[in-house]
Amino acid sequence: MAPLTNLQHPLYANRHGNEDLLPSLKFLGLNYGDILDSFPEGVFLVNTRWQIGYFNQTAEEITGFTREEAIGKFCWDIFQADLCHKNCPMRISMNSGEILLDREVEIVTKTGQKKLILINTAQIKKPGNKVLGGVETFHELVCPEAEDQKLEDHVFADIVGVSPRMQEIIHTLPIIAASDSNVLIQGESGTGKELVARAIHLHSSRKKGPFVAVNCSAIPETLIESELFGHERGAFTGAIASKPGRFELAKGGTLFLDEIGDLKPELQVKLLRVLEEKAFMRVGGTRKIPMEARIVAATNVNLKEAMRRGKFRDDLYYRLFTVPIYLPPLREKREDIPILVKYMLEKLNRKFNKRVKGVDPKVMKLFCRHPWPGNVRELQHVLEYCFVFAKGAFITQRHLPRLESAWVGRELELPTGDESMSPLETLEKRTILTALEMAQGNKQETAKMLKISRSKLWRKMRLYQICDVDFKKDT
Numbered sequence: 001m002a003p004l005t006n007l008q009h010p011l012y013a014n015r016h017g018n019e020d021l022l023p024s025l026k027f028l029g030l031n032y033g034d035i036l037d038s039f040p041e042g043v044f045l046v047n048t049r050w051q052i053g054y055f056n057q058t059a060e061e062i063t064g065f066t067r068e069e070a071i072g073k074f075c076w077d078i079f080q081a082d083l084c085h086k087n088c089p090m091r092i093s094m095n096s097g098e099i100l101l102d103r104e105v106e107i108v109t110k111t112g113q114k115k116l117i118l119i120n121t122a123q124i125k126k127p128g129n130k131v132l133g134g135v136e137t138f139h140e141l142v143c144p145e146a147e148d149q150k151l152e153d154h155v156f157a158d159i160v161g162v163s164p165r166m167q168e169i170i171h172t173l174p175i176i177a178a179s180d181s182n183v184l185i186q187g188e189s190g191t192g193k194e195l196v197a198r199a200i201h202l203h204s205s206r207k208k209g210p211f212v213a214v215n216c217s218a219i220p221e222t223l224i225e226s227e228l229f230g231h232e233r234g235a236f237t238g239a240i241a242s243k244p245g246r247f248e249l250a251k252g253g254t255l256f257l258d259e260i261g262d263l264k265p266e267l268q269v270k271l272l273r274v275l276e277e278k279a280f281m282r283v284g285g286t287r288k289i290p291m292e293a294r295i296v297a298a299t300n301v302n303l304k305e306a307m308r309r310g311k312f313r314d315d316l317y318y319r320l321f322t323v324p325i326y327l328p329p330l331r332e333k334r335e336d337i338p339i340l341v342k343y344m345l346e347k348l349n350r351k352f353n354k355r356v357k358g359v360d361p362k363v364m365k366l367f368c369r370h371p372w373p374g375n376v377r378e379l380q381h382v383l384e385y386c387f388v389f390a391k392g393a394f395i396t397q398r399h400l401p402r403l404e405s406a407w408v409g410r411e412l413e414l415p416t417g418d419e420s421m422s423p424l425e426t427l428e429k430r431t432i433l434t435a436l437e438m439a440q441g442n443k444q445e446t447a448k449m450l451k452i453s454r455s456k457l458w459r460k461m462r463l464y465q466i467c468d469v470d471f472k473k474d475t
Helices: 032-037 057-063 075-079 089-096 164-178 193-202 224-229 265-277 303-308 314-320 334-352 361-369 375-389 423-438 443-450 454-463
Strands: 042-047 052-055 100-108 114-126 130-140 183-187 211-215 254-258 294-299 323-327
Touching: 042 057, 057 130, 075 100, 089 100, 089 114, 089 130, 164 193, 164 323, 183 193, 193 211, 193 254, 193 294, 193 323, 224 265, 265 314, 303 314, 334 361, 334 375, 375 423, 375 443, 423 443, 423 454, 443 454
Parallel strands: 183 294, 183 323, 211 254, 254 294
Antiparallel strands: 042 052, 042 130, 100 114, 114 130
């Protein structure tokens, strides 16, 4: 909630003698106090002598002090915050008129309990610019959606979920891994298909063997047969030596065929023959080589629709479909978002050597509303972006991409950019620009903030054509 910066009338009188803050305007039969008592956030006001003149019901619930106990007391006696006597946000707003948003403050409640709150502060004036006091809104930084969920109960080999569908997958994966049948994993991009494939391999009898991944859509059409099956010397121009293919390299382990739906029809025929005969030949070879790898395939293509259109062979589909796994998109399992965030934060804390406890409940609500077209992968990238800028114990709206603007609306979107750039490149460019703005163009400070060398920062700036004409002079 934004601070109440548009209050131009005194709200409540200082009971100890100032001309201050007495309710004067009725709205639907309610005074300001009645309205502020209905706020889901704590609200309190002080006069220019730092005495509390108003304390709403939510403030009572968070601090443990009643309104009667707080009114007339100095604010630091009630909150006992770590910033009360140094860098107090309310003092800064009162002295400068600056509105301060999303400041983390640790307070001590009436019972001695320490709580972390997120505050907004602003100055209150009357017509004529006379300062009457200050207003602060605050809420407790907790993440109740995930605090009661124990990670160990909902995780299997980096696969996390509390939703019924994900729990079913987590419970059946050990059984699937123990068999040696072909597996077909279906799901949208970013749902974790390769993660599931690796989990199957690592919990199978082949775990000591290699895990060989092949992206069928990333290898040029002219090379994919050679990549899969290998080739003999002289099989084609440039084949100066014999080379084993992925099927041979995966001997005794697992061959993961990603994006199998993009495989060309002629390769589908050859793959089907390999699955039926359990053997293959190198390109230009005459000797059959036994296939000694388990096949796990994955696709984000609707294979039934592809079969209907003649793009994918029915017989190959049913060969691969021995054990099917469908990974739902994140928008269909929103109840998994809090525990996914909790799990990812633990991993990012280890990676960045930080101690981020969680995300602001407002951010969690945004996360749970967002459609997440990039699924779990998008959520992971967004959290990593936030970690670059998070300095305190919680991720707040100001840490999100585009510094709130893209996140406060109805939908949450990653920054868009040049169509020639990938989403990750666009995100990296936006991260560098934001860091430069925060450091006022200081390259040394920007590099330190991003945890990269100054020379690497310069290379990235040249790559993304970032100049510092829009920043203050580098120091």
